[in-house]
Amino acid sequence: MxxxxxxxxxxxxxxxxQGYAEERAEKWYLTHAAPAAHQQPAGEYIVAYTLSAPEGWYELAGQALVWHPPAPDATAHLRVFVRDGADDRPLPGLTVQATFTPAGGGARPAQAVPAGWYPLASAYGTNVALPPGRYQLRLDLSRLPFRRHDxxxxxxxxxxxxxxFDQVPLAATLAAQPPLSDLAAADTELAQAQGDVEHQTLDALYEDVNSGGAQRTGDYLVGFAVDYALAxxxxxxxxxxxxxxxxxEESAQLNAHVEATVQEARTGRFVPGLHLTATLTGPDGRDLGTQELPFEWHPWAFHYGQNWRVARSGDRYRLRLRAEAPTFRRYGRTLGRVFERxxxxxxxxxxxxxxxx
Amino acid sequence: MSGCMRKFLLLLPALAFSLAAHAQRSFYRVYQYEQPLKGWLEATLWTTVVPSSRLDYEHFGEGLSRNGLSAHSLEFEYGLTDQSTFGVYLNAENPGGAGLQVSQFQAVYRYRLARRYEHFINTSFYLGYIVPRQRYDNTQELEVRTVLEHDFNDLRVVLNPTLSKAISGEEARFWPTTRLDAGVYYRRFYHLQPGVELYNEFGELGVFRQPHYHQLFPTLDLRGFGFDLNLGLGLPLTSSDDRLVVKALLVYSLGVVRPELLFHRGQRSTANQ
Incomplete structure (x- = not known):
């Protein structure tokens, strides 16, 4: 870039x-999962996979997080890391599908690999139920669906x-090993390092825009950045x-850009995959409406955002940001218990x- | 009275005529701070029609009436960086239906300072080099224009103070001529933006008592389907102006032209472990 x-x-x-901090965490997974781990540049992406012990996860059921242990027939956990080849930042929001083909042929049905929240890094992952052996692993990655600023x-x-990936080994012993997400609890400084860079980045963002700031609420550090509208x-x-x-760009039909940033309060890592809404209230108490803020790709500071129309420049508004608890899986018996609300x-x-x- | 002075006095009427002949321009545009960004290519078709005029002008050595004149220009402008662009123009004229003839070539470099809104006034510079066809005119010209722009909520105000200097031909010995173009636009809506433009020509720098020209253009910007059509109706504010001018600028963005993006975007990649 x-x-x-x-x-x-x-x-x-x-x-x-950010990319470097993420890459370090990814390397931790690749090292601990070796030899069932590999990284490969592909198009504008850098893609890596690991196969490790089956993982349990927390998932939202109604208003509470419920722990799901791995299914009895699960033999491994497939984790897929996708980063931007230009700056190594992780790419959220992709549709990822995995197809395993045994050495003798006969591809297994393609399996969705949804985005998950891992203790150390952003990744896509799912448990697989396959007999031990060597496989060809095919990963189909969608285009990055989000709109982009730049x-x-x-x-x-x-x-x-x-x-x-050819010759992907699936060992019979994986199921007996401890899940990597539990081992990760001993190396949380890798997550903290990502959070530190995220803090630096968002501080720079708040500085760069017309108005910005953040406050802690529950498991989150929620911030806003308001700037000029943009194409x-x-x-x-x-x-x-x-x-x-x-x-x-060519009119004043929309004249402000409202952005929201969400970090995990404990580590400072960016939280993707939220359905976030913003409400602006004018200085006279008039509600300027509520809009969804979708995730937006940005060349250096990922955020949620939307263009807006306000009546007059320089006025002070009340901004309300709301999000439901995310629906993604949270891996790790201890560290995965986050974002219940x-x-x-x-x-x-x-x-x-x-x-x- | 010295010989030189006598020659100068004799030349004065010729000079006045010359200035009048060249003061009436063929193309009208108030340049804004916005310009193609890095890698972006933009095409513009300029058209000016003079339905009513009492003025004459010189066309390939012939003195012709501006009444019925139509002028056209095709421009391509490419963003070299986010701050600078390079553009080429090909200008053609058709005086009163006598047939369209290419008259001038023009190269333009634009440079803008800072990022939009970084300063109270968004500022950019325009350097144009005009090369007419030899048979049309032997005067090559340099044009330096400053773009000063500020938004007041939904209103955009733009000023283009300009200096033009002939650098070859008979007019090269004169001081630069000065112009000030200005525009005010109501930008509340994307598809329809009314505005007013004022074009002022003050003649040679430092020379007093020469004709000034002032034309007022109510304008309308229509946008959609990737096109931007700027229409304007020029009304004279002095007796030395065309009685009526119609202008149209059709701008179309041809998108990003980046050779490196033609390769390595989506692909199949295989790793052997």
């Missing part, structure tokens, strides 16, 4: 730092990718490609300066 209207060299360097760097990660690359279903929609947090006196970049 290169300098652009959305990213300076210093800011891009922050993205590299007029130059945003036109990336737009194509699906297929990665094949984004959006996926056009008809054209089957991303197009840069300049409406925002969502959040509902308000920021007063948020100054909104209007304009469109």
């Amino acid at each position: 290169v300098r652009s209207t959305e990213a300076t060299e210093v800011q891009l360097n922050l993205a590299h730092k 007029p130059y760097n945003g036109d990336r990660l737009t194509h699906p990718v297929v990665v094949e 984004t690359w959006n996926f056009d279903e008809k054209k089957n490609k991303f197009t840069y929609e300049i409406d925002t 969502g959040f509902d947090v308000g920021f007063d006196s948020v100054r909104v300066v209007t304009g469109a970049k």
Whole structure:
């Protein structure tokens, strides 16, 4: 990636730092799962897999987290790491499918590999029930579905990718080993390192925009950043490609961009996969509406965000950010017990300066 | 009175005519801070029609009326970086239905300072080099334009103070000429943006008592389907202006042109362990 209207060299360097911290954690998994682990560049992605002991997980059932031990027939846990080849940052929100083909042929049905919350790194994962042996592992990765900020760097990660790993060993002994997510409890400094860089990054973001800040609520550190409205690359279903929609750049129809950042309070790691809404209330108490803030790819600071229209520049608003507890699986008997609740947090006196970049 | 002074006085009417002849421009645009970003290519088709004018002008050595003149220009502008662009123009004229003829070539470099809103006034610079066809005119010209822009909520105010200097031909010995173009646009809605543009020409720098030209253009920007159509109706504010001018600028963004993106995007990758 290169300098652009959305990213300076210093800011891009922050993205590299995030990637480096993430890569260190990924290496921990690859080392502990060896030899059933490998990393491979593919298109604009860097993809890695590990096969390790089957994992249990917490998942939301109604209002509470419920522990799901691995199914009795589970023989391994497949973990897939997908990072951006340009800066090594993890890429959330992809659709990942895994197909195992035994050495003798006869591919098993493709299995979805959903995004999960692991104690040390962001990854996609699922338990598999396969007999021991050697397999070819095929991973089908979708394009990154999110809209993107950057007029130059945003036109990336737009194509699906297929990665094949040959001679993937699935050992009979895996089921008897402790899950990696439990072993990870001894090396949480790797997660903390990602959080430290995330703090640096978001501090830089709050500094860069017109108005920003954060506060802790429950398991979360929730922040906001309000800046000028901006154009984004959006996926056009008809054209089957991303197009840069300049409406925002060339008018004042939308004149502010409201962003939200969510970190795990304990480590500081960014929390993807949330359904987040924002409500703006004007200085006269008038409600300017509630909008969903979808996840947005950004060249150096991932966030949730949406363009907005406010009446006058310089006024102070109340911003309310809300999210339900995430639906993804949380791995790790101890460290996985997080995000049982969502959040509902308000920021007063948020100054909104209007304009469109 | 010295010989030089006498020659100068004799030349004065010719100079006045010359300035008048060249002061009436063929293309009208108030440049804004916005320009193609790095890697982006933009095409613009400029059209100006003069349905009513009492003025004459010189076209390939012939003195013709501007009445019925139409002028066209095709421009391609490419973003070299997020701050700078390079553009080429091909200008053509069709005086009163006499047939379209290419008249000038123009190269333009634009550079903008900082990021939008980093300063109270968004500022950029424009350097144009105009090369006419030899038979059309022997005056090559340099044009330096400053773009000063500020948004007041939904209103955008833009000023383009400009200096033009002939660098070859007979007019090269004169001081630069000065212009000030200005525009105010109501940008509340994307698809429809009304505005007003004012084009002012003050003639040669430091020379007093020469004709000034002022034209007022109510404008309308229509946007959609990737196109931006800027329409304007030019009304004279002095007797030395065309009585009516119609202008249209059709801008189309051709998207990002980045050769490296043609390769290595989606692919199949195999690893042997």
